[in-house]
Amino acid sequence: MQGEPAAVRIAENDSKLDVFPQNRTPSSGRASAKSWQYSDHMENIDGYLMKYTNLVTGWQYRFFVLNNEAGLLEYFVNEQSRPQKPRGMLPLAGAVISPSDEDSHTFTVNAISGEQYKLRACDAKERQHWVSRLQICTQHHTEAMGSGSSPMSARRPSQNTASLFGWTQTNKGSSLYSSKRSMVPDHLVDAREMMSQAQGQHKDLIQSIEGLPAAPGLSPLDQDLLMLKATSMATMSCLNECLHILHLQQMARQRSSLGAPTIEWLEPKLPDILKNGSSSLGSFTTEEGQLEGGRLELSSPESCNFSGEQEYIDPEDELEDSCTDKEEDLGAVEEERSVILHLLSQLKLGMDLTRVVLPTFILEKRSLLEMYADFMSHPDLFVAIADGSSPEDRMVRFVEYYLTSFHEGRKGAIAKKPYNPIIGETFHCSWRVPRRPDPSKEPLQESPEVVAPIQEPLHLRFVAEQVSHHPPVSGFYAECQEKQICVNTHVWTKSKFMGMSIGVSMIGEGCLHLLEHDEEYTFTLPCAYARSILTVPWVELGGKVNISCNKSGYSAVITFQTKPFYGGKLHKVTAEVKHNATNAVVCRVQGEWNGVLEFSYTSGETRVVDVTKLPVTRKCVRPIEKQTPTESRRLWQHVTEALRVKDIEKATEHKRILEERQRTEERHRMETETPWRTKYFDREGDGWIYRKPLWKDSSFKSSTVLPALRQSNDE
Numbered sequence: 001m002q003g004e005p006a007a008v009r010i011a012e013n014d015s016k017l018d019v020f021p022q023n024r025t026p027s028s029g030r031a032s033a034k035s036w037q038y039s040d041h042m043e044n045i046d047g048y049l050m051k052y053t054n055l056v057t058g059w060q061y062r063f064f065v066l067n068n069e070a071g072l073l074e075y076f077v078n079e080q081s082r083p084q085k086p087r088g089m090l091p092l093a094g095a096v097i098s099p100s101d102e103d104s105h106t107f108t109v110n111a112i113s114g115e116q117y118k119l120r121a122c123d124a125k126e127r128q129h130w131v132s133r134l135q136i137c138t139q140h141h142t143e144a145m146g147s148g149s150s151p152m153s154a155r156r157p158s159q160n161t162a163s164l165f166g167w168t169q170t171n172k173g174s175s176l177y178s179s180k181r182s183m184v185p186d187h188l189v190d191a192r193e194m195m196s197q198a199q200g201q202h203k204d205l206i207q208s209i210e211g212l213p214a215a216p217g218l219s220p221l222d223q224d225l226l227m228l229k230a231t232s233m234a235t236m237s238c239l240n241e242c243l244h245i246l247h248l249q250q251m252a253r254q255r256s257s258l259g260a261p262t263i264e265w266l267e268p269k270l271p272d273i274l275k276n277g278s279s280s281l282g283s284f285t286t287e288e289g290q291l292e293g294g295r296l297e298l299s300s301p302e303s304c305n306f307s308g309e310q311e312y313i314d315p316e317d318e319l320e321d322s323c324t325d326k327e328e329d330l331g332a333v334e335e336e337r338s339v340i341l342h343l344l345s346q347l348k349l350g351m352d353l354t355r356v357v358l359p360t361f362i363l364e365k366r367s368l369l370e371m372y373a374d375f376m377s378h379p380d381l382f383v384a385i386a387d388g389s390s391p392e393d394r395m396v397r398f399v400e401y402y403l404t405s406f407h408e409g410r411k412g413a414i415a416k417k418p419y420n421p422i423i424g425e426t427f428h429c430s431w432r433v434p435r436r437p438d439p440s441k442e443p444l445q446e447s448p449e450v451v452a453p454i455q456e457p458l459h460l461r462f463v464a465e466q467v468s469h470h471p472p473v474s475g476f477y478a479e480c481q482e483k484q485i486c487v488n489t490h491v492w493t494k495s496k497f498m499g500m501s502i503g504v505s506m507i508g509e510g511c512l513h514l515l516e517h518d519e520e521y522t523f524t525l526p527c528a529y530a531r532s533i534l535t536v537p538w539v540e541l542g543g544k545v546n547i548s549c550n551k552s553g554y555s556a557v558i559t560f561q562t563k564p565f566y567g568g569k570l571h572k573v574t575a576e577v578k579h580n581a582t583n584a585v586v587c588r589v590q591g592e593w594n595g596v597l598e599f600s601y602t603s604g605e606t607r608v609v610d611v612t613k614l615p616v617t618r619k620c621v622r623p624i625e626k627q628t629p630t631e632s633r634r635l636w637q638h639v640t641e642a643l644r645v646k647d648i649e650k651a652t653e654h655k656r657i658l659e660e661r662q663r664t665e666e667r668h669r670m671e672t673e674t675p676w677r678t679k680y681f682d683r684e685g686d687g688w689i690y691r692k693p694l695w696k697d698s699s700f701k702s703s704t705v706l707p708a709l710r711q712s713n714d715e
Contacts, residue, residue, distance in 0.1 A: 043066075043068065043133055044065075044066060044067065044068050044069075045065075045066045045129075045130070045133055046063065046064060046065040046066065046079075047063070047064065047126075048061050048062070048063055048064070048079075049061075049062060049064050049075075049119045049120065049121055049130070050062075050119065050120040050121075051075065051117060051118070051119055051120075052118040052119075052120070059120065061078075062075045062076065062077065062078075062087070063075060063076045063077070063078050063079045063081075063082065064076075064119070065082070065086075066130075066133060066134065066137060068137050068140075071091060071092045071093050071137060071138075071140075071141035071144075072089045072090065072091060072092065073089065073090045073092060073109060073117070073134065074086040074088070074089040075087055075088055075089070075117075090109055090111040090115060090117060091111055091112065091113070091141075092109075092111075092134065092137050092138040092141055092142075093112065093138070093141035093142050093144070094111075094112035094138075094142050094244075094247055095109060095110060095111045095112060095134075095138050095142075096109075096110040096138075096240060096241070096244040097109055097110075097131055097134045097135045097138055098110065098237065098240060099127065099128075099131055100118075100532060102531065102532055102538060102570075103563070103570065104123075104124035104127065104563075105120045105121050105122070105123060105124060105126075105127055106118065106119070106120045106121075106127070107119055107120075107121070107127055107130065107131050109134065110244070112247075139192065139196075142192075142247070143189065143192075188243070188246060188247060191243060191246070192243065195239060195240070195243055198236065198239065199236060202232050202233075202235075202236050205228075205229075205232055206229060206232070206233075206564075209225050209228070209229055210564060212225075220564075221559065221561065226542065226561070226562060229562075229564075230498070230501075230503075230529075230542070230562060231498070233499075234498040234499035234500060234501055235499060236499075237499045237500040237501075238499030238500065241499075241500070311628065311679070313428050313430075313461075313463075313622070315430060315459060315461075315620075317622045317623075317626055318428075318429065318430055318620035318621055318622050319620060319621065319622070319623065320618050320619075320620055321429075321618050321619050321620065321621050323621075362416055362417055362537075363416060363417055363418070363419060363639075363643065363651075363655075364416040364417060364418045364419070365640045365643050365644065366418050366419065366632075366636075366640075367418055367419040367421050367425065367427065367632040367633075367635075367636055368418040368419060368420065368421050368474060368493070369421050369425060369426070369427035369464040369465075369466065369474060369476070369632050370418070370427050370429075370464075370632050370633070371418045372427075372464055372474065372476045372489075372491070373427060373429050373462050373464065373476070373619060374408060374619075375405045375406065375408070376405065376431070376460070376462060376478060376619075377405075377408035377616050377617060377619070378401065378404055378405065378408065378614055378615075378616070378617070379431040379433045379460045379617050380433055380434070380436075380615075380617065381397070381400060381401040381404060381614075382401050382460065382478075382480075382485070382487075383433055383458055383460060383480050383483045383485060384397060384401075384436070385397045385398050385401060385485060385512070385514065386483045386484060386485045386514050386516060386517070387436070387483075391517075391519070391549070391551075391552030391553070391554055392552075392554060392577070392579070392586050392587075394514065394517070394519070394552070395521075395547070395549060395552065395554040395555075395556060395577050396577055396586075396587050396599070398512065398521055398547065398556075399547065399556050399558065399575055399577055399587075399589065400597075400599070400609065402523065402545075402547070402558065403558065403573065403575065403589065403593055403597055403611075404597070404609065404611050404614060406541060406593050406594070407593060407594040407611045407612070408616055416537075417530075419632075419636050419639065419655075420472065421466035421472070421474060421632070422466060422469075422630075422635065422658060422659075422661075422662045423466050423467075423468065423469040423662060423666075423676065424465075424466065424630050424676075424678075424679070425465070425466045425630055425631070425632055425635055426463065426464065426465045426466075426628075426630055426631055426632070426679065426680070427462075427463070427464045427465075427631060427632040427633075428462070428463050428464075428621070428622065428631065429462050429619040429620060429621045430459060430460060430461045430462060430619065430620045431459075431460040431462075431617050431618075431619055431620065432457040432458070432459060432460075432617075432620065433457055433458040433459075433460055433480070433617065434457050434458075435455045435456075435457060435458055458480055458482050458483060459480065459481070459482070460478060460479070460480045461478065461479055461480075462476065462477070462478045462619075463476065463477055463478075463680055463690070464476035464477075465678060465679055465680045465681055467490075467678050467681050467683075467688050468492075469662070469666065471492050471494070472492065472493060473490060473491070473492045473508075473688065474490070474491050474492075474493075475488075475489070475490045475491075475680070475681040475688040475690070476488075476489055476491075477489075477680070477681075477690035477693065479693070479694050481694065483516075484514070484515040484516045484694065485512070485513065485514055485515070486512075486513050486515075486693055486694045486695070487510060487511065487512045487513070488510065488511050488513075488689055488690050488693060489508065489509070489510035489511075490508045490509065490510075490681075490687050490688040491506050491507070491508040491525060492506075492507040492508055493505070493506055493507075494507055498529075500531075500532065501529050501530060501531050501532075502529070502530040503527060503528075503529050504527060504528040504529070504530075505527050506525035506526065506527065506528070508524075508525065508687070509522060509523070509524060509687060510522070510523050510524075510525070511523075513693070513694065513695050515694060515695060518551065519549050519551050519552055520549065520550070520551070521547055521548070521549045522547070522548055522549075523545065523546065523547040523548075524545050524546055525545065526541045526542060526543040526544075526545055526558075526560045527541070527542050527543040527560075528540070528541055528542075529541075529542060529562065540562055540563065540570065540571065541560040541571070541573075541593060542560050542561065542562040543559075543560055544557060544558070544559050544560075545557070545558040545559075545560070546558075553579060553580045553581050554577065554578070554579055554580065554586075555577075555578060555580055556575060556576065556577045556578075557575065557576050558573065558574075558575040558589075559573065559574050559575070560572075560573050560593065561573065561574070569592065570592070571592040571593055571594050571595065572590075572591075572592060573589070573590070573591065573592065573593045573597075574588075574589065574590045575587075575588070575589035575590075576588055576589075577589075584602070585602070586601065586602055587599060587600065587601050587602075588600045592611075593611070594611060594612070595610070595611060595612065596608060596609070596610050596611070597609045597610075597611065621633070624637055635658065636658070638650075638651075638654040639651050639654045639655050639658070642654060
């Protein structure tokens with residue numbers, strides 16, 4: 001959205017000078033300056049900023065005024081309406097000013113009343129100017145409020161602090177409260193001073209890292225330095241929020257001890273389902289009980305097929321998927337913000353979230369196993385890897401498929417969490433991939449009467465299974481027999497709390513097999529981050545991925561870059577494909593993994609791939625009534641249905657019963673010393689291998705591979 005450039009006006013003098021709002025007379029400003037003076041670097045600034053209103057209205061330009069004298073951030077529809085009453089205002093005493101990690105232009109102002117402004121400047125420099133001035137004003141008025149003296153009293157004797165913050169008065173007079181409050185010490189002065197020093201050191205660290213020359217050796221893109229930056233940013237965000245919470249608690253104690261006005265929103269408004277008398281993380285689960293309106297239709301553990309025997313899936317039973325759930329609804333996340341704050345208050349930085357039960361409203365309407373299947377929504381690019389004419393071509397094709405797979409795996413831009421699969425849960429699907437015409441077998445132009453026969457589409461089959469509960473490991477396998485290609489992967493998702501973000505490490509390895517060429521490609525997976533979990537959560541990928549093929553001697557390194565603290569683009573990715581023996585780079589890739597990718601070859605040729613315009617092939621899935629009780633969609637159907645109608649309480653109860661059943665079965669196995677038997681995957685070393693892969697199928701080798709080799713020799 002383009003708009004007029006932001007205008008920022010600053011008072012002529014910078015320190016301890018006569019400062020007055022533009023819409024007031026100079027004389028009024030000078031009169032107030034005699035009784036109270038601003039601290040160093042406090043400035044009255046104004047200008048246009050974009051303000052986020054809601055999902056319908058979106059971003060709108062508004063004219064903002066920072067009134068240092070009153071300690072207010074005011075805004076108007078436009079500059080011309082400034083002489084009128086402000087459209088809105090936020091008191092800055094006790095507020096938290098936070099630059100957003102979403103981009104380099106956005107920041108938020110969180111008032112002590114709970115109201116929030118989400119604002120966007122025209123560039124990073126202007127954002128930094130607004131944020132620094134707002135933080136100086138906030139700190140000054142917060143300290144003045146803690147000491148009982150306020151610069152506002154000199155300018156507006158008729159307007160007390162209580163009216164600004166919307167407090168409800170008790171029977172005691174405000175003057176009595178003010179006199180008592182002035183005797184209460186501010187115990188957070190030292191904490192604020194240390195926080196200010198830490199912010200300065202954090203900024204120096206970021207600038208030092210980003211100022212490194214892009215030369216061989218240590219560079220700003222070094223993996224350890226990127227992790228150091230992300231950790232420092234998360235730590236500062238977390239400390240900032242903690243200081244804000246401590247400030248609120250101190251004010252609440254002061255008001256309660258002095259008979260002062262109260263702020264009703266301080267205690268989180270938790271839904272009834274969370275009020276079970278527990279303050280531990282387990283408070284996000286409920287006691288045994290049935291939902292109102294009927295019993296849950298869940299199969300008993302005895303009726304589930306855990307025999308360890310593979311089930312035959314008839315391709316004729318699979319129908320093109322009609323499910324089009326999109327995760328665009330932010331209403332529930334915004335309404336339940338107090339629940340997220342309650343959860344965050346119980347987490348520690350770096351804490352493992354594997355065993356933490358998260359609130360239901362942040363869930364996607366699909367299982368993690370199905371999400372892995374959705375990463376193969378471009379099956380034509382996957383099967384085309386086997387058509388590469390050379391080892392170099394096949395490696396580049398694999399890199400192209402890999403880079404384009406993540407965009408469609410996400411359901412929308414909002415970061416939500418898929419269901420944690422239950423041990424023994426499975427997911428089956430397939431794709432019908434149109435065959436690409438073979439130029440060598442096309443009919444000659446001299447014989448137009450010859451019509452090429454319609455070929456049956458290729459069949460790409462996918463199966464996933466949750467093979468372990470602690471740690472949570474998923475195995476998935478896909479194969480296309482006609483193209484003699486298959487891939488086997490095992491992934492352990494490990495989540496960690498990082499302050500205002502959640503990091504997910506995808507620990508594991510995959511192996512792509514091209515049987516016709518007798519090649520194996522091993523690869524790793526990137527990390528994922530859910531950013532801005534208190535506002536509008538979004539997904540970012542980060543980390544280095546390695547792909548290698550020992551036989552061909554080609555390898556690739558893919559780097560998913562997290563956004564720098566200052567400036568930079570979101571979702572940036574780079575890749576290099578090289579020949580190991582000569583160390584020659586044969587292809588370079590740069591762009592965004594959810595946008596445009598540019599492939600550059602040593603020949604000088606370039607090729608652009610727009611991920612958003614690639615055709616998506618819908619997967620084929622059996623209807624729920626034909627699925628077994630342990631298949632993902634049937635297993636989670638009641639949770640999904642409740643989320644679709646936004647019945648969070650009912651979805652939570654269904655989810656709880658599924659998880660409780662899993663715990664009951666695990667206890668039963670431990671008591672009876674019964675080992676868990678998987679259906680489709682076997683443990684081999686540190687990994688999990690599909691039980692009947694193409695490379696182990698002797699009947700496939702004899703019936704498919706040998707004729708193909710003979711045909712190749714005949715040609």
